[in-house]
Amino acid sequence: MSLINTQVQPFKTTAFVNRGDKGEFIEVSDESLKGKWSVLIFMPAAFTFNCPTEIEDAANNYAEFQKAGAEVYIVTTDTHFSHKVWHETSEAVGKAKFPLIGDPTHQLTNAFGVHIPEEGLALRGTFIINPEGQIKTMEVHSNEIARDVSETLRKLKAAQFTAANPGQVCPAKWKEGAKTLTPSLDLVGKI
Numbered sequence: 001m002s003l004i005n006t007q008v009q010p011f012k013t014t015a016f017v018n019r020g021d022k023g024e025f026i027e028v029s030d031e032s033l034k035g036k037w038s039v040l041i042f043m044p045a046a047f048t049f050n051c052p053t054e055i056e057d058a059a060n061n062y063a064e065f066q067k068a069g070a071e072v073y074i075v076t077t078d079t080h081f082s083h084k085v086w087h088e089t090s091e092a093v094g095k096a097k098f099p100l101i102g103d104p105t106h107q108l109t110n111a112f113g114v115h116i117p118e119e120g121l122a123l124r125g126t127f128i129i130n131p132e133g134q135i136k137t138m139e140v141h142s143n144e145i146a147r148d149v150s151e152t153l154r155k156l157k158a159a160q161f162t163a164a165n166p167g168q169v170c171p172a173k174w175k176e177g178a179k180t181l182t183p184s185l186d187l188v189g190k191i
Contacts, residue, residue, distance in 0.1 A: 008033060008133045009111040015073070015099035016083040023087065025080050028073065028101055034133050037070035037160065039152060042114045042125040046078040050146040052092035054124075057149045059095035064153055068160065070128075072098040077121055079104050114140055128156050130163060 012029040041058060043051040058065075058072055065072050074096065076083070083100035086093050093100075101108070103122070109115035114125035126147060128137040136159040139147070158170040161180070168180040181187065 003113060003127075003135045003138055005134055005136070008129055008135065011107050011111065013101055013103060013105075013108065014080040015101040016080045016087060017097075017099045018087055018094075019097050023084060025084075026099060028099055030133060033071075033129055035131050037068065037131060037156060038129040039065065039070055039072045039156060040075055040108075040112070040125075040127045040129065041072065041147075041149075041152070042075045042109065042112065042122040042127075044116075044119075044121040044124070044143050045076050046082045046086040047090075050143070051076070052090050054146050054149070055096050055100075056092035057147075059092075059097065061149050061153055062097055065156070068153070068156055070156055073101050074098065075101040075103055075108055075122065077103050077106060077109060112138075126152055128152070128159050130159065136163075 008030045010030050012027060015026050015028045016023055017026055041054065043054060055074055062072060080102040083102055087096060087100065088094065103109055106115050109122040112125055112127060114123040116123060123140050124143055124145065124147060125138065125140040127135050130136050137155050154175060157176045158174055161170060162168060167182060169183055170180055174180065
């Protein structure tokens with residue numbers, strides 16, 4: 001069963017965040033996601049090979065996510081304590097100004113369908129959630145393939161556009177400001 005258009009299940013966990021010169025532990029819950037767009041990026045574990053490259057990519061694009069009114073959350077099956085040390089010891093991870101969520105109980109990885117039970121790790125999953133707490137996009141793939149966060153940003157903007165413009169759809173490779181389509185019988189067979 002697909003998670004698309006379903007409500008994020010209730011959860012509560014702890015994250016490490018460093019938004020300035022001082023880090024702190026914060027509580028993150030399903031309620032934290034409501035009222036704004038959210039992007040959850042699941043990764044297998046801290047201190048792995050591909051994960052820092054993805055965090056650095058998200059950090060390099062974080063201003064664009066904020067400009068779009070969205071918060072980014074990185075989720076691994078580690079603890080928030082591990083995320084603090086990872087942030088302090090990895091130059092790439094140290095660029096993150098968004099919450100690094102610990103999911104040692106696997107509540108989130110199970111709820112989002114990305115848990116690998118035999119490994120206790122997560123698959124690489126990306127979920128865009130609207131301000132009402134509904135999952136609007138999801139992408140899950142094998143752990144050896146890192147993501148390009150610019151595509152996540154494009155999908156976020158498409159989800160925001162279609163939410164603000166009911167009846168419009170974004171065609172392939174749509175970018176903010178590009179032409180959209182209004183589905184109608186007249187378009188059938190014409191594209």
